[in-house]
Structure formats: C-alpha cells, structure tokens
Amino acid sequence: MGDGVTATQVVFWILAVVMLVSALGVVTAGNIVYAALFFIAALAGVAGIYLILAVEFIALVQLLIYGSAVVILILFALMLTRARERPQALFGRTRPLGIAAAAGLLAALIGGIVATQWVTPGSAADFQPIALQQIGDVIFTVWIVPFIIVGVLLSIALDGAIMLASPDEEE
Amino acid sequence: MPALEHVLVVNAVLFAIGAMGVLTRRNAVLILLSVELMLNAVSLNMVAFAVYGHIDFGNITGIVFAFFIIVIAAAEVALALGIVVRTFRNRATANVDEVNLLKW
C-alpha cells in the first residue's frame, strides 16, 4: 500500500465526495424529482466504491438492480403521487431535532470507528480481487438455504406489490 | 486501496445522512429513498469488511450479505411503493403525517 497517496485513493475520495454530496442532495432537495436524481448519483458513487474495492460483481448488480429497476420504480411512484392541488410539505416540524439526532448518530459512529483498534489487513501484495466464481461457490453451498428463502420472499413481495397497486375491481 | 477506516468513515457519514433524511423528510417516497441510502451504507460496510477481511480470514460472507441486501431492497422498494401508491389513491396524500387513520 505504501506511504504515498495512490491514484486509487484519490479516485476513492473523489467518489466518496460525489456520493456524499449527492446523498445530501437526496435529503435536502426541495424538488422531489431532483431528490430521486441525486439518489441515482449517490448509487453510482456507491457502485464506484465497490469497483475501487474490486468487487465488480456487486458493483454491476448494484447498477443493474438499483440503477435501473429501483430508480424507475421510485420515479414512477413520484409521478403517481404528485399532489397537484397543493404543494406537499417536504419537511416536518421536527426537522431541527432530526438533524441533531443524525449528527449525534454520526458522532457516535465515527467515535466508534476511531476508538476501535482494527486488525491491519495484509499488504497490498496479498490483496486479491474476489472472483465471481468464489462468490458463486459460497452462495450455492454455504448460503443456499437463505438464497432460496430470498427467492421465495422476492416472489411473494412482488405478488403483494401487484395486489396492492392494481386498481380495485369495480363491481 | 484506501484504508479500511476511511471506507468506514465514509459509510458512517452516508448512514447518518440517510438517517437524517428519514427523520426530517415527510414524503413517504423520500423517506424510502433515505432508507435506501442507509441500506447502501450498510452493504458497502459489509463489502469493505469482506474485502479487507478475506486477506487475513479467508471469508467473503460480507459480499454475500451485500448481494442479499440488494435483492431484499428491491423487494422492499416494490412493496413499499405499492403501499404508497395505494395510500395516495385512498387518501390523496403521500405525506406520512397525514396518514393517521389508525391513530387514536
């Protein structure tokens, strides 16, 4: 890993800043569609950090599932629930309290991270990207039961979503 | 490779921003977006631990967790948005404070 700042670290920090600024945009934007668009930028930043950590598979799954499907669903929901009669309140009365609580949480988390003595990972020479095959081996052997349960859960959730969102039968 | 602590700090900030969104936003869809941010921070953390940990411990469970989190998030978004759209049809609002039919 060396002493100097490597190009990877520079890219990591650029991505981190982009991601965090976008995330701030999500929670503070005055326009709900802007919030959703900032969300996409934040997700792209997360995918970029996955790439920095050399897990291409998770990065691509992130783009594929979050980047297209989830974002499209959210944009649809925003367009379906836009109140035309009156502008909706975007923030509640307890906003300062919420910001304070989040700041407290952040302080606690960072305090925890700083206070912990992390086991130093091996040197950069030891570092090996995790291959798709390794992930597949683990998912289909050790984690096969959770994997099946997730599949069942997914189909049930989608059935439920269709039931919820489909219009009533007018009889 | 960035240091593990740096990744963790970035994730902590992301998580806190998401939490702030959940606590301050009142629109149901925007709250959902903030929850997604928090989930992303968590799965990023899992991946970071797995990537740095598997050198010493030979264990990539964190990556499997991130995979499961992404899949479950997709299911959760579909279901939650179904509920939001449904509520909007019945109550003409997506504001969580105004959905108080069951409140005494």
Next chain:
Amino acid sequence: MPDLVLGQFAGVDMPDWVDALLRIMFIVALMTVNAFALIYLERKILARFQARVGPTRTGPIGTLQSIADALKLVTKEDVRPSTADRWAFELAPYIAFVPVFLIFVPMPFTETWFIRDLNLGLLYVFGVLGLNIVGVIMAGWGSDNKYALLGGVRAAAQAISYEIPMLLIVVSVVMVAAGRLATDGDVSAAVSINGIVADQTTTPYILLQPLGFVIFLIGALAELHRPPFDMPIAESEVVGGYFVEYSGMRWGMFFLAEYTALFLIVLLASSIFLGGWNWPFGADVGLGLQIVLTLVKTSVMIVLVISSRALFPRLRIDQLMSFSWKVLLPFAIVQVLANGIIMAYGGPDWVVGLVSFALLLALFGLVFALTRTRKGGDTTRTIQTTPARPRVITSPEVTAVEAGGGD
C-alpha cells in the same frame, strides 16, 4: 491474450494515456460512421419496402444524405422551452448517451480487438444500458410536455419489462457456455463476451439456444424502441415521445445514442449467438477475415432489425407489456430451468439445442394461437381490466352505469 488493441495493431510502444486516448478516438469515429451508415441504410431499405428509391440527390446514389442531415442538425438553433426544468432538460441527452458509449468497452471485433476484455462483460453491458433509461425519463419529465412525459414513462416501463426476459436469456447462454467450458476446467470466461465467442469455434450458440436468440432479438427491438415496439416514440400517439421538445444537437444526441445502441446490441447478439468473429464450424481464419466476419454477421442482423420496421404490424402499449410479462418471461424462465435440468443430469449439447428448439416452436404456436383468436374485431379480449382512471369517489349508481358502459 494481449488486450492492447491499437498499440498492438500499430506495433508501437506508447504510454498508457496515449493508448487510452486512441481507443476513445477509435470509438468516437466508429460511432459517427456507424450512425451515418445506419441512417442511410435505413432510409434506403425502408424506401425499397415501400416501392420508393429513397435519398438519391446528395452525393452518388444519395450516400452523403446523412452528412447533410448532420450539418442541418448542428447548425439548428438549440431551443429550450421556457417552462422546462433547466437541469433535467439540458443534462438528459448526455445521460442517455454516455451509457451507450460505455457499452463499446467489452465488445469483441476480432479475437484480439476490443477495448478491454471484461470478466463480467455480459453483466456489464446490461448494467450500463439500464442507466440509459434515466436520461430518457429525465428528458420526458424535464420537457414539461405531456407527450414527452408519456413517452418517457412508456420507454421506462418497456425497458424494464423487456430487460428481464433478455437477462434470463443471457443467464441461459452463460449456463451453456459454462457447461461447455467446464470440460476444460476453467469456467471464468463464461460471462466474458470474448470468452463466449471463443467457445463458438465449432458450434454457434444459435444452434444450442434458438429460443434464446429469438427472445433476445425481440427484447433488443423493444429496448431500442424499434418498430414494432416503438410505442415510446410513436409519432401517431405521443408525437415523437420523450425528445419531442428537443432540437438541434441535443436531439441529435438522442438519435446518435439510438443508432449506436442498435449497432452495439446487434453486435452483442451476433457475438453471443452467431459466433462473432468465428467462421462457422471450425476453420481458424486470420485477423483480417475475423473482422469481416463480425461485420457481415452484424450487418445481416441490422438489415433484419431495420426490415422488421416495415414487415410487422405495431402493437398497442398494453399488448406490448402483456407480451413481455405473460409470454416472453415464462418462456425465458422455462429455458433457464430446462438448461439447468439437462446439464445437471449431464445431457449432451444437442439435447439442450433440441429442447430449446421445441420451446421455440411452442412460442411460435402460442403467438399464432393468440393472434388468431383476435380476428373478427373482437379486440376486447386482450384488455382484461379497464384502463386505470383517476380514482374519484362515486356513488354506487354512477359506478354501475360506468361499468355497464365499458370502454
């Protein structure tokens, strides 16, 4: 396998950044030439189908028509509607375009010519292509135009619906590739596009996955908004769709993205189903012939895609969605299951191909049966539910009258 495309081609050592710059320039040049050629080709082919001759005036047999069009586009005024959302409107063309540009990266033109051979090339293509839709929806929403919004929402709904069968077909192709590569002991190339092409020296995968090829082609037509799946950009319904408010070069960006995506998706289909740079059934051909083979296969598919615009009647938007979710998706799932079962019991390749072919016949039979029953003007059969109306609270009598009236 060396991946230095241009460096190796010119036989010169060069620094990384020069190499990267050359690759980008190569992509840009290819993209421009491709768009010009495709526009000309499309106009000529469609003209022939309609008993016309197409462009003839500009240059010899009209070959410079596309360049004249491009000049007109560049010099046109760039207009933004005053009520449009500034950021969404102006950024949308780029966000729609950049993902398509990025898909060039893992595409193999010959055995050694590609920008980068990505290990997860197939997944990468679909992951990146999905981001294209964000630009489309931004354009639709940002234009502050009802038709643009309708077009954008239609495009998004269509794209995520047809992406699922396509992805499942890609999974089944990867399964076949992994099964064949497993005999050599190394399955890691099964998700790389070049790895899949390299495995097709003797058998193009269209013989092993004919159903996959057909579903992939249908999905590609839908993803590219090509007729008969052009509902998002249908002039007669949504006056051009999401880019109705765009003019000049911004409109040109959407157009360029569309034609580039057409070329790339077709190149992908010819790589993973027709064997890309391989001469069918064996015979190792040289580098020069490999690129010719890639281009010939791609061109044939392009002509097929363009012809489908003139050959098939268009669908309605609800039929379009039903077709993806109720016909293509089940067939794609059955294909994956069939591959899995056959391969788990060690069935040979020809069984995989035969089962896929049987499924393809079943698909054709089903489509034939479905379209037959619609003859005789009975169009109501296809609409199971009444179109969603804005919900208003009505008294029971009014509802009864409405329900009796029907749509």
